[in-house]
Amino acid sequence: MTVRILLVDDQPLVRAALSMVVKDAPDLEIVGEAGDGDEAVRLASELTPSVIVMDIRMPGMDGIEATRRITSGPSAAHVLVLTTFDDDEYVYGALRAGASGFLVKDMGLEEILAAIRVVAAGDALLAPRVTRRLIADLTSRPTPGSSAPPRTLAAITEREQEVLTLIASGLSNTEIADHLHLSVTTVKTYVTRLLSKLDARDRVHLVILAYEAGLVTAAR
Incomplete structure (x- = not known):
């Protein structure tokens, strides 16, 4: 195509x-x-x-x-x-x-x-270091008003939330696979599901959604 x-x-x-x-x-x-x-x-x-x-x-x-x-x-x-x-x-x-x-x-x-x-x-x-710079910038701002995760995160599984948190921490698919003892193909499948379930345009949007949900903080 x-x-x-x-x-x-x-x-x-x-x-x-x-x-x-x-x-x-x-x-x-x-x-x-x-x-x-x-x-x-x-x-x-x-x-x-x-x-x-x-x-x-x-x-x-x-x-x-x-x-x-x-x-x-x-x-x-x-x-x-x-x-x-x-x-x-x-x-x-x-x-x-x-x-x-x-x-x-x-x-x-x-x-x-x-x-x-x-x-x-x-x-x-985005290289992992650029993702980390983005998160550092986001987390330097005031914490979102509600401490409860947005309703959209209710649709994802516990494992998908783990993957989302690691994406937002700046890890690549290979690093996530090593951390969770999964294959890179499996991680890619989780990323695809997250994009679909959270109606996210791409990996950058997932990082921002994770921050807004409180999955990552300045201390991470």
Whole structure:
């Protein structure tokens, strides 16, 4: 299945470089390009892309606000943020807005293409250290008002809650498998079930839900 890509960047040269590389990938296709957030929101609705490669700093509506509008709407597209600025404020802003990954432009083009495929498959492109940074930021904020877990967690089993807690602690699937003495395939099955039961877009959303449910704290 071909991954439909919408490129959003205010620099035509950046879009041209990515387009040239994508043309050589039989499983990827550029379906549109946008130079600002407003155009990105419009094209996300019109072109139904699978993945939106989104810059952050653009004239007019920036990439974080565009991501928020796209992910909160009917679009099923996953947003992969690609920016020059590897700054915590941008990382957290993008992820909280609903982005499924965060990359910087000094990465190799092949690495960026691999990231597009990962995000298109419904996975979040976050190294464990980035997940831990996100949790550290979330847990530095006031604890959510109610100490009772959200009603959505009632649908998951005790084992699924264990897996969710470990995901939110920054462990990879392999690390979770080792910790719980399971196969990696079994862990992947649990992750898939959690995404479905909690109506989560991706692994990042699972981390945020786990924090909101009180499964992880600053002391963890």
